[in-house]
Amino acid sequence: MQRFQQRMFSGRIVAALVCLVAAPLARAEDNALPNIVIIYADDVGFGDVGCYGATHVETPNIDQLALQGRKFTDAHAASAVCTPSRYALVTGQYPARRDFWAPVFVRSPLIVDTEQTTIADIAKRAGYTTTCIGKWHLGWGSKQPTDWNAPLVPGPQQLGFDTYFGVPVLNSHPPFVYVENDRPVGWTADDPFVYGQRASTRRFDEKFGLSQIGGAKRAHEQYDDEAVGTVLTKRATDWIEQQAKTDSPFFLYLATTNIHHPFTPAKRFQGTSKAGPYGDFIHELDWMVGEVIAALDKAQVADNTLVIFSSDNGGMLNRGGQEAYRQGHRMNGELLGFKFDAWEGGHRVPMIVRWPGQVSPGSVSDSLVSSIDFAATVAAIGEQKLEEDEAPDSVNLLPALLGKPGTVVREELLVSPAKPGNLALRRGDWMFISGQAGGGFSSKNEGDHGFGGPAAMPFTGQVNSDIEGGEIRPDAPAQQLYNLKDDPRQAKNVIEQHPDVAEDLRQRMAQILGR
Known part of the structure; x- marks a missing residue:
C-alpha cells in the first residue's frame, strides 16, 4: 500500500508541475526530452569535494557545477558498498531485498536479473540512446566462474544499455582489461585468459589479485592503470559528440574508477594536491568532470542536458586514505565512519544536479535523497509509468530538483553496510542501526588496508559514546x-x-524486508 501511495504521490507532484516545466522541457523542437548524464564517482566521500568543505584538494569543475545547479547535503547511496550501491542505482531496488552486501569479483556472474527493469530500460522506453562507460562491477555472464574467453552475456547490453565500454570489475581487482560490449578489448582465441595464472599488469599498492587470472597478454597490454581516467573520459566525450549529431536524446551513465584504490592518476596530476595520491586522484576526477561538461558545451547540448554528479559510497580509510588523513584531509568531513559503515560517513555522499533553466543555480537542498531514486526520476522525465515491480524502492526526485530547496520527496531510506547485522533505517531525523559499531571494515592495525571501525577512532579522533579506547x-x-x-x-x-x-524503526525495517 505504501508503495502504491508513493507512486500516486509522485504522480500528483508531476501533474502539479506540468504547467511549471512543460514549456522548458519542450525548449528544443527536435529534442523535447533532455539528455541525461550521470557521473557516478567511486569512493568519493562527503568531504572530498571543495564545495562540501575540502581544503586539501581543489575541485574547480565540480564546484562550478554546484554554482550552476543544486547541491544536496543529505544525499546517500543505498549501500555503503560498491556493488550493492550500483545495483540500487541500476534497478531502483534496495540491495538488502536480494541479500546483496558485498562486492563481486572476477568469478561472479551477472547479479541483476535480465527480466528486471533497469534505469537503462526505462530510458530506452522513453526514446533515449543509452550507454554505460566505466566501472561495471555487477558481474558478467551466467556461469560461475565467469568464462572470460566467451561472449560476456548477459551483461550491460542485456540490461538496456545499447553499448558498454569500461573496466569490467574494478580497478583494484582482476581482470585488468577493458571490455567493449561483451568482449575484452584485445582478446583473441589464441591468447586466452587463464585462471590461476599471473596477469601481465603493473603493480601498485592496494591493487590485488594479480595471480587470480592471467593469460590474454594482448588484452592486458591495452590497460594502463595511470591512463584509465583519460581513456574513459575520451570515450565519454567522443560518445557525447557523436550522439549530439543525432535526433535521439542520450543517456550516459559514466561510472569512474576514480577515486577507488589503487590511487593511479595520470602523471600530470601526481603531486598536485595536499592529500597525497588520494588527493591527486580527486584532481584527476575533477578534470574528468570538466571534460564532460566541456564536451556538452562544445556539442551545444549543455542547455538541454541534466547532469548528476554523485558517488557510490563514502570515502575509505585504506592505506592511501590513511596517508591523506595524516596530511589533514577529511574524506567524509566531520561524519562518523567510512566506506562499508552504516554510520553516516559510509553512505552520505556529494550529489550535485545541474539542469539549465530547470534547477535553480547556486541552490542548496537538505532534502533526503538517494542514487536509488535516479530510476524513478528518469521515468518521470520520460513520462514512463512504472509498474509496482519496476524500480520498487525508487522515488521521483523531480519535486526536489525543480521545487524549493528542502522539498520532501522521501521520508525514509534503508541503507546497507557491509555486514547484514548492521542494516540501517533513516526516517526523518532519526537513524537506527541494527547492530553495534559501523558494520564495515574493522582491522585493528594502522597501515592495514582494512583499518576501520572502533579500532580506528584513536587514529581519526572521532568520538562515539559506545566506543572507548578503540573498543566497544x-x-x-x-x-x-x-x-x-x-x-x-x-x-x-x-x-x-x-x-x-527504536522499536518503531525496527518494526518498519522488518516490514520493508517482508520479515
Whole structure:
C-alpha cells in the first residue's frame, strides 16, 4: 500500500508541475526530452569535494557545477558498498531485498536479473540512446566462474544499455582489461585468459589479485592503470559528440574508477594536491568532470542536458586514505565512519544536479535523497509509468530538483553496510542501526588496508559514546539510534532514551524486508 501511495504521490507532484516545466522541457523542437548524464564517482566521500568543505584538494569543475545547479547535503547511496550501491542505482531496488552486501569479483556472474527493469530500460522506453562507460562491477555472464574467453552475456547490453565500454570489475581487482560490449578489448582465441595464472599488469599498492587470472597478454597490454581516467573520459566525450549529431536524446551513465584504490592518476596530476595520491586522484576526477561538461558545451547540448554528479559510497580509510588523513584531509568531513559503515560517513555522499533553466543555480537542498531514486526520476522525465515491480524502492526526485530547496520527496531510506547485522533505517531525523559499531571494515592495525571501525577512532579522533579506547564498551547497547539533526556526528547513541522510536524503526525495517 505504501508503495502504491508513493507512486500516486509522485504522480500528483508531476501533474502539479506540468504547467511549471512543460514549456522548458519542450525548449528544443527536435529534442523535447533532455539528455541525461550521470557521473557516478567511486569512493568519493562527503568531504572530498571543495564545495562540501575540502581544503586539501581543489575541485574547480565540480564546484562550478554546484554554482550552476543544486547541491544536496543529505544525499546517500543505498549501500555503503560498491556493488550493492550500483545495483540500487541500476534497478531502483534496495540491495538488502536480494541479500546483496558485498562486492563481486572476477568469478561472479551477472547479479541483476535480465527480466528486471533497469534505469537503462526505462530510458530506452522513453526514446533515449543509452550507454554505460566505466566501472561495471555487477558481474558478467551466467556461469560461475565467469568464462572470460566467451561472449560476456548477459551483461550491460542485456540490461538496456545499447553499448558498454569500461573496466569490467574494478580497478583494484582482476581482470585488468577493458571490455567493449561483451568482449575484452584485445582478446583473441589464441591468447586466452587463464585462471590461476599471473596477469601481465603493473603493480601498485592496494591493487590485488594479480595471480587470480592471467593469460590474454594482448588484452592486458591495452590497460594502463595511470591512463584509465583519460581513456574513459575520451570515450565519454567522443560518445557525447557523436550522439549530439543525432535526433535521439542520450543517456550516459559514466561510472569512474576514480577515486577507488589503487590511487593511479595520470602523471600530470601526481603531486598536485595536499592529500597525497588520494588527493591527486580527486584532481584527476575533477578534470574528468570538466571534460564532460566541456564536451556538452562544445556539442551545444549543455542547455538541454541534466547532469548528476554523485558517488557510490563514502570515502575509505585504506592505506592511501590513511596517508591523506595524516596530511589533514577529511574524506567524509566531520561524519562518523567510512566506506562499508552504516554510520553516516559510509553512505552520505556529494550529489550535485545541474539542469539549465530547470534547477535553480547556486541552490542548496537538505532534502533526503538517494542514487536509488535516479530510476524513478528518469521515468518521470520520460513520462514512463512504472509498474509496482519496476524500480520498487525508487522515488521521483523531480519535486526536489525543480521545487524549493528542502522539498520532501522521501521520508525514509534503508541503507546497507557491509555486514547484514548492521542494516540501517533513516526516517526523518532519526537513524537506527541494527547492530553495534559501523558494520564495515574493522582491522585493528594502522597501515592495514582494512583499518576501520572502533579500532580506528584513536587514529581519526572521532568520538562515539559506545566506543572507548578503540573498543566497544562492555555496557554498550546492542543497537544504535541517533538524532541526526541534533547530533550529525553521531557522537551519542540515544537508543536507551528513545526505545519507542527504536522499536518503531525496527518494526518498519522488518516490514520493508517482508520479515
